[in-house]
Amino acid sequence: MEQRVTLITLGVADLGRSRAFYEALGWRGQEVEETVFFQAGGLGVVLWGREKLALDCGLDGAGTGTGTGFGGVVLAHNLRSPDEVDALLAAARQAGATVTKPAGATSYGGYAGCFADPDGHLWEIAHNPGFLLAEDGTVTVPDFGSL
Amino acid sequence: MEQRVTLITLGVADLGRSRAFYEALGWRGQEVEETVFFQAGGLGVVLWGREKLALDCGLDGAGTGTGTGFGGVVLAHNLRSPDEVDALLAAARQAGATVTKPAGATSYGGYAGCFADPDGHLWEIAHNPGFLLAEDGTVTVPDFGSL
Numbered sequence: 001m002e003q004r005v006t007l008i009t010l011g012v013a014d015l016g017r018s019r020a021f022y023e024a025l026g027w028r029g030q031e032v033e034e035t036v037f038f039q040a041g042g043l044g045v046v047l048w049g050r051e052k053l054a055l056d057c058g059l060d061g062a063g064t065g066t067g068t069g070f071g072g073v074v075l076a077h078n079l080r081s082p083d084e085v086d087a088l089l090a091a092a093r094q095a096g097a098t099v100t101k102p103a104g105a106t107s108y109g110g111y112a113g114c115f116a117d118p119d120g121h122l123w124e125i126a127h128n129p130g131f132l133l134a135e136d137g138t139v140t141v142p143d144f145g146s147l
Numbered sequence: 148m149e150q151r152v153t154l155i156t157l158g159v160a161d162l163g164r165s166r167a168f169y170e171a172l173g174w175r176g177q178e179v180e181e182t183v184f185f186q187a188g189g190l191g192v193v194l195w196g197r198e199k200l201a202l203d204c205g206l207d208g209a210g211t212g213t214g215t216g217f218g219g220v221v222l223a224h225n226l227r228s229p230d231e232v233d234a235l236l237a238a239a240r241q242a243g244a245t246v247t248k249p250a251g252a253t254s255y256g257g258y259a260g261c262f263a264d265p266d267g268h269l270w271e272i273a274h275n276p277g278f279l280l281a282e283d284g285t286v287t288v289p290d291f292g293s294l
Contacts, residue, residue, distance in 0.1 A: 005192065025238060
């Protein structure tokens, strides 16, 4: 596993409110399918519904709120092929992680699974052909043609 | 506020266990004062005691566990001067953030304060003269001379 983070996704209760907050601080992002993407240096900061984020990581509905075990943040580590996703999830399990979502095809045409580290911090391990991954591991949020 | 993240700090229950987990995945970091720093591309990933992290952000002891409001993750945004810290905290409050810790001198010889965004996601806004901040906002974890 290379030492890098591709995306930081923050689970939010009200996407419009959260987007307006970061925009008031000068950030500019793109909204697509009820998700806001900000390019933040070599990674992306993403705002997405808290419950959808938890479910997407394989947590059940009871684990999605504030004051539950779900911290509301997911880190993503993107890789260059589905095989690399399988290999990293296997290595993480071997190292003591809990695989919360086995790898599988994603709605965006990629391949991803999730694990929780020993403290429950969640990582999505993904191959996403739509997100350009540079040689150095930095990612460029694509131009979705939206504002 | 520039669109960038300087550090991602993960609150952990057992620093040795957490460090061993990431090292089993191939990461290499430095431990100093019960804190582990990993260089992760242009930012740092940090492991620190969950309760210390929460208290450092101005949350009280009751808000530090899993299953509380504290998600266990803090993002840091480092700036080039104490004045910039004051200005950003004021802007965040104006935008609707809750300042959980007013800016002040830190144990590491810097100046920092914290806010919670509308969903409670915590940001530390810091000037840390020990962490080199490049023109493009990427950070280099210093060589602490430790392993």
